[in-house]
Structure formats: structure tokens, C-alpha cells
Amino acid sequence: MALLRLIGRRLALAVPGLLGVVVVTFLLNRALPGDPAAFFAGPAATRQAVEEVRARLGLNRSLPEQFLSYVRDLARGDLGASLTTGQPVVQDLVARLPASLELTLAGLLLAMAVALPLGVAAATRPDSWIDHASRVITTAGVSLPIFFTGLLLVYVFYFLLGWAPAPLGRLDAFSIAPSPVTGFLVLDALIARDVTVAWAAVKHLALPAITLGLFAMAPIARMTRASMLGVLSSDFIRTARASGLAPSTVLVTYAFRNAMLPVVTLLGMVLSFLLGANVLVEKVFAWPGIGSYALEALIASDYAPVQGFVLMMATLYVFLNLALDIIYGLADPRVRIEA
Amino acid sequence: MFFRHARYVIGDNPVTALAAGLFAVLVALAVLGPFLAPHDPLLSDTARKLEPPSARHWFGTDQVGRDVLSRVIVATRLDLAISLSAVALAFAAGSLFGACAGYFGGWTDRVVTRVTDTIMAFPLFVLAMGIVAALGNTLANIVYATAIINVPFYARMARAEVNVRREAGFVDAARLAGNGPARILAVHLFPNCLPPMVVQASLNLGWAILNAAGLSFIGLGVRPPTPEWGIMVADGAAFIVSGEWWMSLFPGLALMLAVFCFNLLGDGIRDLIDPRRRT
Numbered sequence: 001m002a003l004l005r006l007i008g009r010r011l012a013l014a015v016p017g018l019l020g021v022v023v024v025t026f027l028l029n030r031a032l033p034g035d036p037a038a039f040f041a042g043p044a045a046t047r048q049a050v051e052e053v054r055a056r057l058g059l060n061r062s063l064p065e066q067f068l069s070y071v072r073d074l075a076r077g078d079l080g081a082s083l084t085t086g087q088p089v090v091q092d093l094v095a096r097l098p099a100s101l102e103l104t105l106a107g108l109l110l111a112m113a114v115a116l117p118l119g120v121a122a123a124t125r126p127d128s129w130i131d132h133a134s135r136v137i138t139t140a141g142v143s144l145p146i147f148f149t150g151l152l153l154v155y156v157f158y159f160l161l162g163w164a165p166a167p168l169g170r171l172d173a174f175s176i177a178p179s180p181v182t183g184f185l186v187l188d189a190l191i192a193r194d195v196t197v198a199w200a201a202v203k204h205l206a207l208p209a210i211t212l213g214l215f216a217m218a219p220i221a222r223m224t225r226a227s228m229l230g231v232l233s234s235d236f237i238r239t240a241r242a243s244g245l246a247p248s249t250v251l252v253t254y255a256f257r258n259a260m261l262p263v264v265t266l267l268g269m270v271l272s273f274l275l276g277a278n279v280l281v282e283k284v285f286a287w288p289g290i291g292s293y294a295l296e297a298l299i300a301s302d303y304a305p306v307q308g309f310v311l312m313m314a315t316l317y318v319f320l321n322l323a324l325d326i327i328y329g330l331a332d333p334r335v336r337i338e339a
Numbered sequence: 340m341f342f343r344h345a346r347y348v349i350g351d352n353p354v355t356a357l358a359a360g361l362f363a364v365l366v367a368l369a370v371l372g373p374f375l376a377p378h379d380p381l382l383s384d385t386a387r388k389l390e391p392p393s394a395r396h397w398f399g400t401d402q403v404g405r406d407v408l409s410r411v412i413v414a415t416r417l418d419l420a421i422s423l424s425a426v427a428l429a430f431a432a433g434s435l436f437g438a439c440a441g442y443f444g445g446w447t448d449r450v451v452t453r454v455t456d457t458i459m460a461f462p463l464f465v466l467a468m469g470i471v472a473a474l475g476n477t478l479a480n481i482v483y484a485t486a487i488i489n490v491p492f493y494a495r496m497a498r499a500e501v502n503v504r505r506e507a508g509f510v511d512a513a514r515l516a517g518n519g520p521a522r523i524l525a526v527h528l529f530p531n532c533l534p535p536m537v538v539q540a541s542l543n544l545g546w547a548i549l550n551a552a553g554l555s556f557i558g559l560g561v562r563p564p565t566p567e568w569g570i571m572v573a574d575g576a577a578f579i580v581s582g583e584w585w586m587s588l589f590p591g592l593a594l595m596l597a598v599f600c601f602n603l604l605g606d607g608i609r610d611l612i613d614p615r616r617r618t
Binding site: 167 | 459602
């Protein structure tokens with residue numbers, strides 16, 4: 001019950017964030033270079049034709065009126081049409097979103113799977129070789145430009161070693177994509193019991209996911225280490241140890257759960273970086289997600305897809321933060337009582 | 340006194356001295372770049388295209404035969420200029436708005452907090468892309484976009500720092516002596532907030548370089564043939580699958596060294612002026 005109340009309150013808190021996102025994307029829409037009416041009317045249009053298009057697009061009305069009709073379009077799921085693909089932007093984005101999500105989530109899971117144990121190990125054995133190793137990795141992780149890491153991995157694992165497939169998308173041309181269920185190729189192939197395709201999808205996913213993971217690992221490992229160090233030196237850990245609890249119980253049940261709270265908070269920031277970095281990684285690996293879709297549109301001066309992409313990313317980020325808030329509530333009972 | 344303290348802190352952590360040395364090299368390259376470059380960074384020589392590193396071209400040549408070493412050196416100025424001006428803009432705007440929000444409270448505070456929260460509601464790099472797409476694909480807009488996504492960090496920090504000192508004795512004394520809010524903020528409060536803000540700025544520089552380079556990597560802002568690290572890595576990306584690694588590696592390494600240098604320098608400055616946060 002308390003949990004439901006917490007979720008309700010967090011949902012209400014996400015509303016101003018979403019509203020701000022909509023206002024900003026509207027402003028970005030209005031600030032577009034050039035005159036959209038002249039653009040849509042075509043180069044041969046007369047002045048009168050341009051004015052007609054302007055009236056049809058509603059560009060001659062006041063800003064608040066335009067904002068209202070923008071919000072109405074959004075509510076109907078209308079983000080305009082892409083000039084390059086000729087499709088409604090929403091349709092294009094929804095078709096490509098699973099590829100981006102698969103990549104981001106794989107990167108995040110990979111980062112957490114490595115960074116959490118690394119941070120804990122570094123905190124329990126300060127100044128040991130593992131502590132130094134984790135410091136080197138985290139410093140390198142924040143200094144390496146993500147597109148550069150991706151290219152280095154391509155050079156080593158594709159060109160030199162030949163272990164990875166060519167960095168050209170999610171599957172080879174000769175593999176047949178499984179029928180979409182989740183949109184995540186690896187899962188879909190497993191659902192279709194096609195182990196060969198699943199393995200091919202994993203191989204294509206590996207390098208881009210490792211690139212993202214290396215990048216996200218640094219802040220998570222650093223924060224886990226700092227937070228664990230703080231918790232391990234606190235009184236209740238000393239009491240737990242003095243009471244004769246098994247070291248693993250003290251470490252996992254007592255220390256780790258408490259140390260996770262700041263890490264969960266940090267994940268919000270990490271996700272912001274990951275969603276941005278996703279665009280760069282998609283470009284390096286020709287990954288057919290929403291990032292490379294927006295980039296193609298941007299190069300072609302086709303702005304509706306770019307705005308739709310920014311809006312979708314921001315909405316996604318707001319909801320991911322909401323999910324993190326709820327996870328935080330699950331991990332920390334105090335938050336539930338306050339709600 | 341300060342120098343003795345500086346020597347003590349640096350002696351404790353020689354890495355800071357290394358970072359300072361690296362920073363000096365970067366600045367020297369930025370200032371003297373065009374004189375130090377062994378070749379003309381824009382001169383193409385198709386007879387010598389895609390040559391691996393050699394005695395003549397230490398870093399090899401690119402797809403139209405330009406000298407990669409010269410381009411990496413000359414690019415230093417542009418990369419540093421973009422990130423420095425973006426961070427300076429963000430620092431100025433953020434500390435102004437943040438300090439006002441912290442000092443006046445009320446609706447000023449609500450507006451500033453709401454705006455910074457809205458910026459932070461976006462994945463920041465994606466917002467920068469959107470801003471550049473909306474304002475137009477120019478170098479100046481790269482600087483503005485990078486500045487805008489950095490503003491919230493400074494605004495929040497300035498707000499918090501001013502807020503805790505607003506009711507301090509020395510501020511009351513200044514107010515009693517007849518100083519107006521603008522003067523109190525500028526002369527009495529702001530200098531006290533500077534140390535943590537400067538640390539934040541130097542830690543931010545590395546991130547600003549990465550963002551700006553990321554934007555030019557995806558084809559925004561800097562136009563070819565202008566030498567810039569991000570766009571050079573992007574140019575080399577097409578050739579790395581066929582094994583021509585030098586085109587991407589060297590500008591990428593330069594970028595990494597610059598970011599590394601600023602991060603270490605930020606840690607060093609923090610040790611210097613705020614011993615409590617030393618790690």
C-alpha cells in the first residue's frame with residue numbers, strides 16, 4: 001500500500017518534468033533555421049502560395065495557440081513526417097527503438113555486472129592490486145572518448161583478430177531475422193529456438209555493448225567503492241561483526257544493500273550519459289537504432305525526425321528516472337514511510 | 340604561504356605535477372601550433388595518401404595525403420577554444436543565475452530551479468544535438484549547446500553555496516553598512532563560493548571537450564577540411580575496418596590525453612583548495 005502511494009507520488013512528480021520537456025522541444029521546433037512554410041511550399045512557390053502553406057501549417061497564429069496545437073498533435077501521436085523516408089516519424093522511431101534499447105540495456109547490465117563486484121572488491125581491500133586496477137580502469141573510462149573506444153575495439157577484434165563480425169548493424173545480410181516479439185533480436189531468436197541466429201545477434205551486439213559498458217563502468221565502480229568504504233566503516237557494521245555474523249552476511253546483507261542507495265541515485269546520471277553515448281556508438285557500428293535515424297535526418301536537414309528523436313529520448317529518460325525512483329523506494333524502506 | 344602549500348600538495352601527489360606539465364604542453368601547442376606543425380595541415384598530396392607512420396610523416400597521412408601529425412597539432416587550438424569558451428559561458432551564466440536564486444529565493448529561485456531541472460530532464464548530449472539542429476549547424480552553436488548543457492551544474496552549486504552564506508554575520512554586516520544586493524553578491528558572497536566552483540569547472544573541462552568532440556564526430560559544427568580531433572577520428576573511422584589505424588588513433592589519443600589532463604588537474608586543484616574532499 002505504502003509502495004503504491006510512493007509510485008503514485010513519483011508519477012505526479014514526473015509530470016512537471018515531462019511538461020518541461022514538451023515546452024523545450026516546442027521551442028526547439030520554433031527555432032528551426034529557415035522558414036518552414038517556404039520550405040514546404042517548394043522553391044517555385046509564389047508569395048501567395050507560401051502564405052497559404054503558412055496558414056495551413058498554423059504558423060501565422062500566436063505562439064500559445066501554436067503550442068496548444070503542438071500538444072494536441074503530440075497527444076494524437078503525431079510528430080510530423082520524415083522527408084527522407086516519407087513515413088510518419090512516430091512509425092520510424094517505434095520501429096527502430098528496440099534496437100537502441102537492446103544496446104543501451106545490454107551496455108548497462110554489462111557495466112553493472114563488472115563494476116559492482118569490482119567496486120566492492122576495491123572497497124574491501126583498499127590499496128591492494130585490485131583497488132589500483134579499478135582506479136586505472138575508472139580513470140581511463142572517463143577519459144576515453146566513447147567513439148574512440150568503439151573504433152579501437154573494432155580494429156583489434158574485427159581487423160586484427162577477426163573474432164567480431166564487421167561493424168555493420170545487428171545481423172549479417174544472410175541471416176534471417178526472427179519474427180519480432182520483444183524487438184530484442186537475441187531474445188526473439190531464442191523464442192524462435194533459432195540458436196544460430198541468436199548467436200549471430202550476440203556476436204553483433206558484443207562490441208557495441210562492451211563499448212557502452214566500459215564507458216558506464218567507471219562512475220558506477222567509483223561510486224560503489226566510495227559508498228562501500230563509507231558503509232563498512234560505520235557503527236552498525238562493527239556491531240554486526242562483533243555479534244559474530246558470517247563475513248559474507250555482513251558484506252552482502254548489511255553493507256551492500258545500504259551502499260547501493262547512492263549508486264541507484266547515480267544511475268540516473270549514468271543513464272543520461274548512456275543515452276547520449278548511444279548515438280555515437282550507433283554511428284560507429286552502423287546500428288539501426290533511433291540515434292542513427294536522427295543522424296541521417298540531421299545530415300539531410302530533415303528536422304522533424306530530429307525533434308521527434310529528442311522528444312522520445314527525453315520521455316524515455318523521464319520514465320527511466322521514474323523507474324529508478326521506485327527501485328530506490330524498494331531498496332530503502334525509509335522512503336516508503338515518508339511517502 | 341600558498342606556494343609552500345602547493346608544493347606540499349603536489350609533492351604528496353606527483354600525478355598533479357604531471358597533469359600540470361601536460362597542460363603546459365597543450366597550451367603551448369594551442370598557441371604555437373601552426374609554427375610547430377612540420378607540414379601544412381590542409382595541403383593534400385594524393386601521391387602520398389594513406390601512408391602509415393614513417394620518418395617523413397610521424398603519424399602517417401590521411402585519405403587525401405595530408406599530414407596527420409600537423410593536423411593533430413593545429414587542431415589543439417580549436418578544441419581547447421571550443422571547450423574553454425563553452426565552460427566559461429556556462430560558468431558565468433550558471434553562477435549568475437544560481438547566485439541570484441540562492442540570494443533572493445522566492446520566484447527567482449523557483450524559475451531558476453525549474454529551468455535547470457528541465458535541462459537535466461534531458462539526456463544532455465541528446466539535448467545538445469537538438470539545440471544544434473534547431474539553431475543551425477555552426478561552430479558558435481556547438482559552443483552554445485555545450486554551454487547550455489553545462490549550466491545546471493554551476494547554477495545548482497552557486498545556489499547552494501550562496502544559500503548557506505546568505506544569513507552569515509559578514510553578509511549582515513555588509514547589508515548594515517548600506518551595500519545593495521548586487522554589491523553584496525558580487526563582492527562579499529561570490530568570492531567565497533569560488534573555490535568549489537573552480538574545481539567543478541576544471542573537472543567539467545574534460546567533459547566539455549568530450550561533448551564538443553562527440554558533436555563534431557557526428558558531423559555537427561566543425562566543417563571539413565578544418566582540423567579538429569573529433570572530425571578527424573570520424574574521418575578515420577571509415578578506414579579502420581581496412582586496417583588504416585593511424586588516422587583515428589592519433590587524434591583520439593590527443594583527445595584522451597587532453598581529457599585525462601583536465602580530470603587530473605581538477606583533482607589536483609581540489610586537493611589544493613579543499614583538503615577535506617581529498618580522495
